[in-house]
Amino acid sequence: MIEVEHLSKHYGSSTAIDDVTFSVKPGEILGFLGPNGAGKTTTMRILTGYLPASGGTARVAGFDVHDDSMAVRQRIGYLPETPPLYPDMTVEAFLYFVARLKHVAAGDRSTRVASAMQRCNLLDKRGVLIRKLSKGFRQRVGIAQAIVHDPAVIILDEPTVGLDPRQIIDVRNLIRSLAGEHTIILSTHILPEVSVTCDRVTIINQGRVVATNTPDQLVAQLTGGLGYDLEIEGDGEQVRQALQDLAPVQSVQIVPAEGQARQHLQITTEGPEDPGREIAALVVGAGLGLYEMRRRQVSLEDVFLQLTTTESAASDALEDGEAIAPESQEEAIASEVPSPEAPLADEDPSSPDITT
Amino acid sequence: MGVLVSNIIAIYRKELQSYFSSPFAYVITGVFWFISGLFFAAILLGPTGVIAQVAAQDQFGGGAPVDVPSQFLIVYLGVIGSLALFILPMLSMGLYAEERKRGTLELLATSPITNWAVAVGKLLGVLTFFFTMTVPLLIYEAIAFLSADPPANPLLLLVAHGGLLLLAAAVLSLGMFVSSLTDSTILSAVLTFGLMLMLWVTDLIASGVQGPVGEAIGHLSLLTSYGNLIQGIVETSDLVLFASYIVLGIFLTAQSIELLRYQRS
Numbered sequence: 001m002i003e004v005e006h007l008s009k010h011y012g013s014s015t016a017i018d019d020v021t022f023s024v025k026p027g028e029i030l031g032f033l034g035p036n037g038a039g040k041t042t043t044m045r046i047l048t049g050y051l052p053a054s055g056g057t058a059r060v061a062g063f064d065v066h067d068d069s070m071a072v073r074q075r076i077g078y079l080p081e082t083p084p085l086y087p088d089m090t091v092e093a094f095l096y097f098v099a100r101l102k103h104v105a106a107g108d109r110s111t112r113v114a115s116a117m118q119r120c121n122l123l124d125k126r127g128v129l130i131r132k133l134s135k136g137f138r139q140r141v142g143i144a145q146a147i148v149h150d151p152a153v154i155i156l157d158e159p160t161v162g163l164d165p166r167q168i169i170d171v172r173n174l175i176r177s178l179a180g181e182h183t184i185i186l187s188t189h190i191l192p193e194v195s196v197t198c199d200r201v202t203i204i205n206q207g208r209v210v211a212t213n214t215p216d217q218l219v220a221q222l223t224g225g226l227g228y229d230l231e232i233e234g235d236g237e238q239v240r241q242a243l244q245d246l247a248p249v250q251s252v253q254i255v256p257a258e259g260q261a262r263q264h265l266q267i268t269t270e271g272p273e274d275p276g277r278e279i280a281a282l283v284v285g286a287g288l289g290l291y292e293m294r295r296r297q298v299s300l301e302d303v304f305l306q307l308t309t310t311e312s313a314a315s316d317a318l319e320d321g322e323a324i325a326p327e328s329q330e331e332a333i334a335s336e337v338p339s340p341e342a343p344l345a346d347e348d349p350s351s352p353d354i355t356t
Numbered sequence: 357m358g359v360l361v362s363n364i365i366a367i368y369r370k371e372l373q374s375y376f377s378s379p380f381a382y383v384i385t386g387v388f389w390f391i392s393g394l395f396f397a398a399i400l401l402g403p404t405g406v407i408a409q410v411a412a413q414d415q416f417g418g419g420a421p422v423d424v425p426s427q428f429l430i431v432y433l434g435v436i437g438s439l440a441l442f443i444l445p446m447l448s449m450g451l452y453a454e455e456r457k458r459g460t461l462e463l464l465a466t467s468p469i470t471n472w473a474v475a476v477g478k479l480l481g482v483l484t485f486f487f488t489m490t491v492p493l494l495i496y497e498a499i500a501f502l503s504a505d506p507p508a509n510p511l512l513l514l515v516a517h518g519g520l521l522l523l524a525a526a527v528l529s530l531g532m533f534v535s536s537l538t539d540s541t542i543l544s545a546v547l548t549f550g551l552m553l554m555l556w557v558t559d560l561i562a563s564g565v566q567g568p569v570g571e572a573i574g575h576l577s578l579l580t581s582y583g584n585l586i587q588g589i590v591e592t593s594d595l596v597l598f599a600s601y602i603v604l605g606i607f608l609t610a611q612s613i614e615l616l617r618y619q620r621s
Contacts, residue, residue, distance in 0.1 A: 048466040051617055073468040084463035086370070088377045100366035101467045103359060145463070 001026040001153060001183040002047065007056035008207075009042050016042040017207040019056070024200075026152075029179045031198030031215075032187040033304065039207040040187040041081060044155050047185070048078045061152050074103055077151040077182075081158050083142025087131030091122055091141055094130060095148050102149035112148055120144040120174060136167035143174060147182070154184045160193060172197050191304060203304065227296040228279055230265040231257060233289030242282050248273040262291065363469040364477040371451075371481025381447070385489050388443050395435050396496050400428055425501050425508035426588065433516050433586040436493065437523060437579075440486075441556065444524055445548035447486060448531025449541045451478050452609070456539035456616075465617065471610035479529055479606060486524045490517065512588045519585025522598040526578060527552055529605025536612045 002024040009016040017039035024030045032040050045051040047058055049069040057064060063071040086094055095113045104112050117123050120140040125133060130141060139159065146154055159175065160168045175197050178184060188194060194201050195215045202212045211218060236254040243252045243265075253266040265283075269275060276295065283290050375381045399405050406428045455461040464474055494517055501508040531548040538544050555578050562574035574580070578601070581594035 050462060050466050070468045073466055076466065078462075078466045080459060080462045082459040084458070084460040086374065086458070086460060088374055089370075093373065097366060097370045098463070098467075100362065100369075101464075101469060103362075103468055 001028075002030075002058075002060050002185065004043070004047070004058045005056055007043065007046060007058055008054050009039075009046060009051065010054045015207055017046075017204075020204070020207070020209050021056075022202050022209060022212055024183055024185060026183050027180045028200060029175070029184045029186060029198045031194035031201040032185055032204065033189065033191070033194055033201055034187075034204040035189055038204045040204060041157055042207075043204070044078070044157050044185065044187060048076055048155060049073050050078075074149070075152045077146030077149065077154045079142045079146045079154075079156045079159055081161070083138055084145070085130045085138060085141055088129060090127050090129055091117065091133070091144075092126040094141065095144055098145045099148050102151075104149050112150060116144040116148040119147065119177070121170070136163050136170075139163060139167070139171060140174075143171070147178065152183060154178060154182045156184065156186045158187055158189070160188070160190065168193075226274070227266065227268040228276065229292070229294045229296055230267065230279070230283065230290065231262055231292035232265060232283060233262050233291065234287070236263045236265050236288075239282050239286045239288065242286070243267060243279065246275050246278050246282075248275045249279075359468075360470075360473055363473040364480070367469070367474050367477025368481045368484075371478050372484055375447075375482070375485040381485065384443060384446050388439065388489055389492060391439060392436055392493055393496075395439075396432060396493070399432050399435065400500060406431065423508070425504045426512060428500065429497065429512065429516055430583075430586055432497070433520060434583070436490075436520065437582055437586075440520070440524060440527070441552050442549070443489075444486070444527040445531050445545045445552065447482050448528045448548060449535055449545035451482060451532045452536035452613070453539050453541045453544045456536075457541075461613070461616070465613070471613045472606065474613070475532065475606045475609040479525065479532055479602075482528050482532075483521065483525050486528070487521060490520060515588050515590060516586040519582055522585070522595070522602075523578060523582045526598050526601035526605070529602045529609075530555075531605075533605045533608040533612065536609045536616075 004023065005021050007020040008018050020039070020043055022030070032043070034040050042051065046053045047060060047065055049065050049072055052066060057066075059065065060072045061075045063075070065072050086097075089097065092113060095116055096109060099109045099112055114123075117126055120143055122137070122140055122144055125137055130138065133141065139162075143156070143159065146156065156175065160171050163171060172193065175184065175186065179199070186193070186198060198215065200212065201215050201218055203210050203218075236252075240252050240254065243249055248269040250268045250270045252268075255264040255266065256262075257264050267279065274295075276293075280290065280293060401407060406424060410424055410427075452461070455464065494513070497513055498510070501510060501513060527548075530551060531544075534548045534551060535541075535544040538547075555576070558573050558577045559579055562570045562577065564570070565573060575593075575597070578597070581591075581597050584591055584594050
């Protein structure tokens with residue numbers, strides 16, 4: 001449905017995107033992930049025909065975005081980063097305006113507008129002036145505006161930015177419900193968004209595509225392992241060697257816990273095997289008290305940081321990986337939707353300097 | 357073609373609706389009606405007005421008979437033309453500047469509609485709004501014309517107001533271009549006002565410059581062409597001049613919006 005080949009865009013001497021290639025199959029949701037300034041918006045603007053590319057080609061529904069711009073525009077629904085809304089119009093009047101603008105036939109307009117409002121839960125607000133709507137509702141009007149002409153392709157630039165947790169869940173559900181009949185590209189720098197909503201992820205950094213895969217495979221491919229955090233009573237040295245001898249275990253670290261006679265064991269494993277059962281058996285069999293045992297899955301965030309930070313920062317991130325993950329997890333819970341598997345990179349001060 | 361027309365109508369209706377729901381447009385209209393009403397009374401009935409002057413002339417029995425309605429119309433619409441110079445930049449200032457500021461230009465630029473169609477729709481919208489602003493003036497004048505004895509030719513009124521609309525279309529078209537250059541409405545209004553003053557005074561400049569150059573500049577004067585039309589003189593050259601300004605404004609607007617895509621945003 002969307003084929004992008006060797007796309008590049010230069011502004012004077014600076015390069016916004018360079019040799020970007022990816023494709024999206026019909027009905028798929030592609031997450032476009034990258035730090036701010038990575039070139040997500042530029043790529044999307046080229047796809048919508050807003051910006052001309054400096055090189056390469058992009059085709060949407062079989063039409064070249066530059067040569068057949070009007071045909072492409074008719075088949076695309078686009079929500080820019082700031083929803084393009086006229087504050088002095090009512091929701092319904094605005095959607096009628098967009099429907100007319102996008103060549104929805106006169107006879108279909110009222111059904112299309114009604115169905116867009118219904119999908120976005122806007123029927124109660126149809127007669128309200130847009131300037132009187134809250135941010136969450138404006139965002140929904142923005143999405144309604146993008147789907148009102150029933151486009152084959154929907155492009156959403158950071159659709160959940162600035163919304164509260166409840167609204168974020170609503171918008172994500174809405175996006176999920178649009179998949180299948182529409183092909184969707186969604187940009188974000190928020191990681192849970194990707195694992196929750198997208199079928200595939202393209203990670204872009206400094207204008208280049210650094211990885212494309214499903215969220216699960218991306219994690220598996222780049223980390224290939226997991227780990228366990230244990231809290232025990234007694235001396236961990238007793239079991240260290242036995243743990244090391246387990247096939248999947250790569251390393252065992254012992255950290256004394258504050259006070260008492262307790263210790264933390266940090267076990268890192270390799271490969272797809274899960275040695276949880278053996279670890280527990282060994283610890284208990286050695287007569288140690290087992291107080292906590294938690295599986296630590298390397299999150300998409302770690303993958304993201306690894307792929308998008310500069311080389312030195314990336315190796316730091318890898319070394320500190322174990323320390324970063326739990327810390328940012330707490331923050332994620334405090335600042336946004338609880339999503340234990342994939343903490344937020346967004347607004348995470350512990351993230352190494354993400355270059356733009 | 358059908359698509360083009362429906363695109364233009366979509367933009368036109370949106371523009372018109374936004375003027376009619378904007379408090380600012382109502383304030384401008386109110387001020388315009390108040391001032392134009394004052395001038396109407398002063399020019400027609402005031403102590404130095406047209407009627408008083410003609411009465412004085414009659415008393416002393418000098419000179420040729422005066423066509424009061426047409427004399428009045430020339431003076432009155434001359435004043436309204438100057439007043440429009442202040443009003444029109446305020447109507448045109450937001451045409452694109454607002455869209456740029458709110459990010460809605462991105463919606464227009466990613467919709468299947470050409471820059472030309474957007475510009476034409478916008479110009480027609482704002483022009484229609486200005487026309488509704490002048491409707492009360494048309495009514496006062498019609499009353500004055502009908503009460504004249506012998507009744508004046510209503511065609512004169514139509515030609516003169518047609519001239520006012522052409523003048524407005526030319527000013528608004530250039531104002532629209534200026535508005536497309538910036539995302540500040542105030543800056544857009546000030547620049548448009550400055551540009552209009554320049555065009556307005558081309559007469560003065562032309563009379564200061566000798567030879568064919570001065571003559572050429574003189575032909576660019578909106579004031580001269582407007583002056584002809586409100587006297588009921590319809591000349592092709594004046595119509596062409598207005599049409600040129602209008603088309604130039606639309607053309608420059610479409611180009612400047614196209615150029616925006618090549619700038620780093």
